[in-house]
Amino acid sequence: MSIPDWQLVTDHSDISDSVLLDWLRDTGSLTRRLMAAGNDDFRVEVLAEQQQPARADEAAALGLAEAHPVWVREVLLHTAGAPRVFARTVADLQAFNAAGVHLENLGSRSLGELLFNDPRIRRAPIEISRYPARWLPADRQQPGCWARRSLFASERLQLLVCEVFLPGWPPAA
Numbered sequence: 001m002s003i004p005d006w007q008l009v010t011d012h013s014d015i016s017d018s019v020l021l022d023w024l025r026d027t028g029s030l031t032r033r034l035m036a037a038g039n040d041d042f043r044v045e046v047l048a049e050q051q052q053p054a055r056a057d058e059a060a061a062l063g064l065a066e067a068h069p070v071w072v073r074e075v076l077l078h079t080a081g082a083p084r085v086f087a088r089t090v091a092d093l094q095a096f097n098a099a100g101v102h103l104e105n106l107g108s109r110s111l112g113e114l115l116f117n118d119p120r121i122r123r124a125p126i127e128i129s130r131y132p133a134r135w136l137p138a139d140r141q142q143p144g145c146w147a148r149r150s151l152f153a154s155e156r157l158q159l160l161v162c163e164v165f166l167p168g169w170p171p172a173a
Contacts, residue, residue, distance in 0.1 A: 003057050004129035006149065015128075015146070023170045024128050024148045030085065030163055031077070031110040037170070038079025044110050045076040045083070047137060051093055055135075058090045061151060061160050069093040076137070077110070077163075084169040086136055090160045124151040131164045142167050 015021045026033060035042040053067035064070070071091045076083040131147035149162035 003055070004131060004147065006057060006061075006127040006129045009126045009128045009148065017172075019170050019172060020146060020165065023165065024146060025126065027123065027126065030087075034077055034079045034084060038081075038084075041078075041080055042110075043078045045078060047074040047076060049073045054090065058160055061149070062090065062092055062158055064092055074137075076140075082168075083140070084166055086140060086164040086166060088135075088162045088164075090162075091157060095157055118154070120154045121152050122154070124153065126150045131162075136164065140166060 009025050015024070023033070031042070050072055051069055052072045054062065054064055054070045056066045058064075058070065059066045059068055062068075062070070071093050073087075073089045075087050077085040077087060126148050127150065128146060128148045130143075131145045133141040133143045133145070136142070136145065145164050145166060147162055147164040149160060152159045152161055
């Protein structure tokens with residue numbers, strides 16, 4: 001797989017796992033849902049926060065040129081004692097700096113806390129795809145993981161948030 005084939009979650013018909021599909025379709029806070037599923041044993045492990053060139057699919061979603069400089073935050077979301085979700089957030093670096101938003105100061109707090117507690121931020125429809133294994137952290141690279149992404153936007157900033165469900169998550173019903 002070279003790049004993900006992002007499609008609206010409502011247009012996808014090849015997922016037979018109803019539990020997984022429910023998690024992929026859920027428009028609420030993934031942080032809150034993971035906390036509930038893991039008996040509040042939830043933590044964020046920050047892997048990277050840095051400037052990078054935008055990947056082709058990210059650039060297209062944000063309306064940028066490929067390789068345009070973007071701010072990237074990559075984390076693992078842990079619950080019930082193990083990493084369950086790899087998350088990658090991307091924002092146009094120029095807009096990020098101009099907006100005066102300090103997402104780089106989140107540390108080990110969840111981005112979901114910010115996104116779902118700010119009424120000015122709107123979520124675009126969810127898209128899903130299989131995620132390239134090579135884009136996952138080296139110790140988590142496994143083919144076939146399902147991911148979802150959506151654009152969160154306010155008047156001053158757009159964030160593309162991608163969440164990849166790692167093997168074994170969500171647990172079978």
